Amino acid sequence: MDVIELSWWQLGLASLLVIALAACTHFTRLGLGRDILIAAVRTVLQLALIGLVLEALFSVGSLHWVALMAVAMLLIAGREVMARQKRRLSGGWAFGIGTLSMFVSSFTVTVLTLTVIIGPDPWYTPQYAIPLLGMMLGNTMTGVALGLDRLTDGVWRQRQLIENRLMLGETWSQAVVDIRRDAMRSGMIPMINAMATAGVVSLPGMMTGQILAGSPPALAVKYQILVMFTITVGTGFGTVAAVAAGSRRLFDERERLRTDRLHTA
Template structure:
């Protein structure tokens, strides 16, 4: 059984954020307001989620679970695009498609094929696992999109020169695609490489605190990390290929004029 935590204990933990604010003030980092906003948002959002999950876990129909997953995916796509500097018309839909496709496919495989949850939409498993997969996939998608669009902006002259010499759009940009996909995959691979030695992952720690045996918690964590790694790779690849299609047309022309700043489009 996990040890219950009161709101007073949560408030004591929240006071620790004062260390961040103090450092920001002493070093003149200008992050005090951002720290307060981030801490407040996190607290409010998690408290609301805690209230909602009690209702969600009681659901016995797949449609509300899928609807919740869809909302989570939309928010993940918005977060991914929000971290991308070079944007083009349709980037939000591309990010959504990449995150939705990879996360739902891999989460569905994990629930029904690997963990063999019956029914597969059991909210106690489906929602947390999908949330973990989405959170990591959006990071990969965001990094891959940002690297791809940034590299196109920086090296557009070299790519246009290859195109002018008769190269196809794939021949001209395949190195840029490879680099971007690799960038999206690296954070998850780095996390996997040190897991268990340098860090104890959150899911495993949470299960142990809830009373699960370390062996069971470790096996769950291994499964989830492999699912996350696959989803991050698939999502990164999908996002980059969609960006590639949008910015290099079928007539082998680079369309860097479509890149620009601003919000999701």
């Protein structure tokens, strides 16, 4: 089965519906009309651009360009993680910890999946590597951002409690253990929920796309299970690493709580 070609005028029809929605929200004074239009335009531009980039990348297919693309994706994800925290570690630590933990978890899991499990030839074949890494990074980013935000906000709100525990002679990690556990949980729960409801409540986007593109559903399902597993592993390790490093940075070498290392966005 071939995919039915989609032309720009057909997308134009769909965009009319978006404009209609924007007009309705404008007249009902929801104040979202502008936001909807701007977001819609961004979607078109960003996706068109990435389409061009991917076509170029697929035609070249060399390790250098794939690596460059991967690094660019990682840095953008790192910036996004930082932007999503209300109180963040100052001095580049928010960006550094987020980016490094995403790098360690997403890249390791993606490379392992490519070399050991899927095994395309060469292993960095961009048709496999880039979408896989994109899904890994997108989800790990959410987990890391949620975890770090929960951690820094929790420490800020409960700073007196943490210090009181320190006064009683507890180590820094005992004093912050409850908040750290909370932060790690909140980073991982979205992914656990997604696994629990996959196929029952929601049909995962990747699988749907593969079926639309003509894959037999049984194969699409196998790929989806693989992707869900790898995403969960990547998100889990990424969140754990980021929250562990972040909570360490909130204490100094004398085990003092250093809320002066946090600043509001």
